[in-house]
Amino acid sequence: MQQIINFLINNKNALLFLLLLILSLSFTVQSHSYHKSKIVSSTNFLSGGLYSWQHSVSDYFGLKIENERLLEENERLRNQLSALGVDTVSTKYVDTVSFDRPFSFTKARVIKNDYSKIDNYILINKGEKDSVFPDMGVITDKGVVGIVENTSKNYSRVISILNSNSRINAGLKKSNQYGSLVWDGKDPNIVQLETVPRQAIIKEGDTIITHGRSTIFPKGIGVGTILNYQLNETKSYYLINVKLFNDMTDIGFVYSIQNRDSKEIKSLEKID
Amino acid sequence: MNKDLLLHIVRFILLVLIQVLILNHINFLGFLNPYIYIIFILLVPINVNKSLFLVISFLLGLFIDIFSDSGGVHAAACTVIAFIRPVVLRSVFGLSYEFQTVKLGNLGFGERFLYVTLMVLIHHIVLFSLEIFNFSHILLILKKTLFTSLFTIVVTLLILVLLRRDDS
Numbered sequence: 001m002q003q004i005i006n007f008l009i010n011n012k013n014a015l016l017f018l019l020l021l022i023l024s025l026s027f028t029v030q031s032h033s034y035h036k037s038k039i040v041s042s043t044n045f046l047s048g049g050l051y052s053w054q055h056s057v058s059d060y061f062g063l064k065i066e067n068e069r070l071l072e073e074n075e076r077l078r079n080q081l082s083a084l085g086v087d088t089v090s091t092k093y094v095d096t097v098s099f100d101r102p103f104s105f106t107k108a109r110v111i112k113n114d115y116s117k118i119d120n121y122i123l124i125n126k127g128e129k130d131s132v133f134p135d136m137g138v139i140t141d142k143g144v145v146g147i148v149e150n151t152s153k154n155y156s157r158v159i160s161i162l163n164s165n166s167r168i169n170a171g172l173k174k175s176n177q178y179g180s181l182v183w184d185g186k187d188p189n190i191v192q193l194e195t196v197p198r199q200a201i202i203k204e205g206d207t208i209i210t211h212g213r214s215t216i217f218p219k220g221i222g223v224g225t226i227l228n229y230q231l232n233e234t235k236s237y238y239l240i241n242v243k244l245f246n247d248m249t250d251i252g253f254v255y256s257i258q259n260r261d262s263k264e265i266k267s268l269e270k271i272d
Numbered sequence: 273m274n275k276d277l278l279l280h281i282v283r284f285i286l287l288v289l290i291q292v293l294i295l296n297h298i299n300f301l302g303f304l305n306p307y308i309y310i311i312f313i314l315l316v317p318i319n320v321n322k323s324l325f326l327v328i329s330f331l332l333g334l335f336i337d338i339f340s341d342s343g344g345v346h347a348a349a350c351t352v353i354a355f356i357r358p359v360v361l362r363s364v365f366g367l368s369y370e371f372q373t374v375k376l377g378n379l380g381f382g383e384r385f386l387y388v389t390l391m392v393l394i395h396h397i398v399l400f401s402l403e404i405f406n407f408s409h410i411l412l413i414l415k416k417t418l419f420t421s422l423f424t425i426v427v428t429l430l431i432l433v434l435l436r437r438d439d440s
Contacts, residue, residue, distance in 0.1 A: 012323060013322045013323055013326065013355075014355075016323050016326050016327070017326055017351060017355040020326060020327070020330040020347070020351045021348060021351050021352070023330075023344070023347075024330065024333065024334070024344035024345075024347035024348035024351060025344065025348055025402075026344070027337070027343045027344025027347065028343040028344040028345050028348060028402050028405070029343075030343060030344075031341075031342065031343025031344065031345075032343065032405050040334070040337050040338055040341075040342075040343055040344060041338070041341060042338060042339055042340070042341050044338070046338075047292075047338055047339045050292075050293070050339075051339075054293055112341075114296075114340070114341070115299075116299050116302065116303040116304075116305065117342065117403060118403060118404050118405075118409075119342070119343075119403075121341040123341075157341065185404075185409070185412065188302070249299075
């Protein structure tokens with residue numbers, strides 16, 4: 001017994017080192033598995049508050065670009081509106097209690113955005129207080145950004161499309177084949193679309209959109225265009241490089257998407 | 273003594289703030305960020321309590337991790353360099369370390385350079401191995417380690433030279 005205690009006292013630094021190392025390694029391993037990285041997260045009050053303070057200062061430098069982006073979005077939406085021929089002075093009423101659209105959008109501001117690592121996260125300034133919850137999609141006016149992974153009262157952490165754990169379903173605009181979007185960690189403007197069956201007819205420049213097969217994103221949100229493609233080793237699937245519509249290094253405002261029907265859809269899927 | 277303690281606390285907070293608010297957003301050439309917060313670990317006095325030093329280094333890394341959403345990679349890297357700092361010091365300074373006569377403030381450039389280089393290299397190898405966490409990307413790990421180390425070493429040496437205190 002005496003010897004054991006002596007051993008512990010003599011090697012206390014080495015043991016302490018091992019303990020701390022194992023602790024940090026377990027944090028690391030957790031951070032590499034999707035939906036488990038909850039302990040070490042920047043959604044807490046200290047880092048969230050610091051980042052939003054920093055952002056409130058640096059925000060002023062991007063106002064002009066932000067304005068132009070909003071004007072562009074307005075222009076596009078106006079064009080869509082006139083193409084649809086919506087009659088704005090119509091006397092037709094829609095009962096929104098039962099015919100409301102399933103998706104609702106909440107605007108949020110990005111207060112931290114990484115893109116230089118393998119696993120990147122984005123911090124936004126809306127949380128549970130504004131009904132932003134895990135598994136909600138996040139987009140900009142141009143295209144997909146990521147999925148909310150972790151929320152606190154005032155902040156949410158978004159797992160970016162530029163993250164090795166992220167798997168977002170997307171497919172071709174002109175046919176119904178789809179695959180999953182992954183990132184190889186090289187270029188923040190280019191992601192990879194995997195497991196598109198080789199029967200799909202694709203060509204460079206084709207548009208990739210979300211496919212609405214999960215409850216996270218509605219169908220038809222833009223992702224990017226095909227840069228180039230090749231067949232995988234077994235010649236059964238395409239591996240497609242997709243150039244993103246978003247500039248992931250420069251994201252100011254985003255919208256989080258709430259699917260009001262997601263509970264209903266999930267309960268149906270559970271029945272089997 | 274009290275003044276020194278205060279200095280270390282202020283240095284800890286300042287380095288964390290500078291790292292997360294400024295240096296994590298440099299992204300030179302797309303991916304290079306210098307990790308200068310390890311200056312804190314480099315400058316801790318040699319005769320410090322080793323257990324306390326390990327815990328503080330771990331906390332320093334954990335703070336950076338919390339701010340940059342990186343799991344526990346900085347905490348692991350900091351703990352490793354805090355643990356092997358005595359070995360590095362002995363191999364760089366030899367006898368004068370054994371007699372505890374080294375003052376980190378007034379070293380020659382060669383010794384200072386060697387000390388900083390060794391510590392930064394070890395820190396970055398651990399950091400990027402854990403961050404990428406995939407041995408099929410070993411070339412990417414080596415590339416990131418090499419270029420980021422160069423960047424960190426240059427910035428660290430500049431800061432150490434510019435902010436040198438005469439009395440330490």
